[in-house]
Amino acid sequence: MNKEKPTIIKLEDIAKALRVSISTVSRSLSNSSRVKEATRKKVREKADELGYIPNQIAKSLISGKTGVIGVIIPRYDEAFFIEVCRGIDHYARKHNYRILISSSRNSSRFEKENIMVFEKGIVDGLIISLTHQTKSQTHLQSMANRGTPLVVFDNMNEKIEGAMHVRIDDYSAAYEAVQFLAQKKSVQTVGFIGGTILKSIFNKRYEGYKDSLLSSDFSLKEEFVFNCKSMHQVHEYHEIYNFLSKLNQFPNAFFCSTDSYALLCIKALSKLGKRVPEDIQVVGFGNLHYSRLFNTELTSVSQPSFKMGEKAAELLLSKIIKGAYLPSEKIDELILPTKLIIRNTTC
Amino acid sequence: MNKEKPTIIKLEDIAKALRVSISTVSRSLSNSSRVKEATRKKVREKADELGYIPNQIAKSLISGKTGVIGVIIPRYDEAFFIEVCRGIDHYARKHNYRILISSSRNSSRFEKENIMVFEKGIVDGLIISLTHQTKSQTHLQSMANRGTPLVVFDNMNEKIEGAMHVRIDDYSAAYEAVQFLAQKKSVQTVGFIGGTILKSIFNKRYEGYKDSLLSSDFSLKEEFVFNCKSMHQVHEYHEIYNFLSKLNQFPNAFFCSTDSYALLCIKALSKLGKRVPEDIQVVGFGNLHYSRLFNTELTSVSQPSFKMGEKAAELLLSKIIKGAYLPSEKIDELILPTKLIIRNTTC
DNA sequence: TATATTAATACAAACGTTTGTATTGTTATT
């Protein structure tokens, strides 16, 4: 049985093989002009021959940089977050950075735990979307204070000093989407389906909805407003179905604070014998690509998820690379534009 | 302007503050009995006071372990992979491991690139689903040879010596799903919609489909078989729509090699005026949770994606923790069970 | 040919830990 443990090659091995010093090997491989071209070549060849792979950990210990960005999202099974991660990855990769994704599972305990792991120096910076459980804000704040570059995207609670924020204008986006509905002759009432109001983005979308209704001289009917409490799609469906089935009368349209609420709403409505958009129109929020898979394509507020990731990464890396404590242009909030995409669930 | 750079506390700082040696501090914090309880307490308190956070990079350099598992998936925007990642994450987390996710973007170039980054020692092991472009197999093989624990899940091309594999029996799963359709009185012909046949899992599902038809004395009609070539959902829809619209005659059912093909198929069919399942029945593969969002719930081969991730992580960690070169029980292939979930797109 | 100059390389410290060995301090034994 061949049990020889594959040995891992280091600079020292190359140095010994060539009877030169480790520093010469190191400098050769980084193409320093301090070593003669002939030697450099010899070293490169020997390195290839032995299959040398530099040890990133040792490099990191010296440079203080790991080449990794930490990302914390509330859940994996929401396409929006994955899309943002794609954007982060796309930008990061161009700058030779990797991403370490963690889910906080919508719990501040896990969030805190993840942050603590990242603080041990395995990432050069952090991009995070906060859960609605606010408690760990102090952790983030102290991380920012300690000088770790930090970008918060999507949901946030209160401002974190020293962090950068990338977001959309949830209030206005919702306001306009509801305006779009309210201006239709066929629409007299608009309902709302959203998530927990503890989450600030959901709350803002709700406020936008409310103010939009009021400014159109519509009345806000509490019975047409529903906020899901659970965090799992199957349960959410039942909550929504339950809510809708108890309605004696239906609004002409629903504005939903995410695409998945919208889809679940449509599903429940059709179960209840209502047609979309003929009987009831539905507008979602997010414009996620999976909604393309559906028969009836969803009218939705398009949120630039991928771009949001890219921008978050851009801000973060600019800080990481420049050094967090050099004076920067101090872009500490970036608001990306949204757009209502009209498809087949409105008419 | 307050420009004092936040200083990062290390063992030395605690040692100095307490006038003890660094090793005493280190041992105190790891609760070694070699240091007096009173001293340990003093050290712990000082560490808290100063806000000491251990440097994982330095630890890794010594231990040779980073506490990170690398994961390479072909694309982010396929729910199956995300679900597997969730499973990996779930298991890994319990063992104090993190995951570093990268996408190979279905390109062997990126795949290779990712592997090379991981080889620099930033991960303790690798879990990967291979793209259909085989080329980098040698890279993986040499990684395995070098002793890095390696698990391949889902798609693989040929066996990698020293790696472990977690998968399902794609052939049989497809075979049985098609049997289910073929046994219906209303079904005389079954079509197939799949992805690139270069990908071995798609190929196996196709073979299962084919053999299932033949064993039921159905004939295999080439005109009812379609394989998407593109890699983007929007394009895939057009491909499928195109294929279907050119059909003079339709089969009674379609077996699709993923859920998203099934959903796109349903969408295209309904655009063409066909009702599902009344006119044409559809079976998907994967049973992904987003299909729950749809009005008509998809009949699908349930693949234990989450579990697949968990198992992959379990195998990998057992090797990482035991040490890759100790004799292990040599579980090098794990085949997980699948199950046909009958819902509303068949009748 | 001796010396100044520069090119090429070697040495050694550093990054922040862990851990084996050496040293010091304390208590028990005689």
Add this chain to the structure above:
DNA sequence: AATAACAATACAAACGTTTGTATTAATATA
């Protein structure tokens, strides 16, 4: 009171790099 035994702590090497400084070799200048 001397010494053995052991507890408590300090010292130093190691992990695999990078990088500033010292040393040696090679060339140019006189």
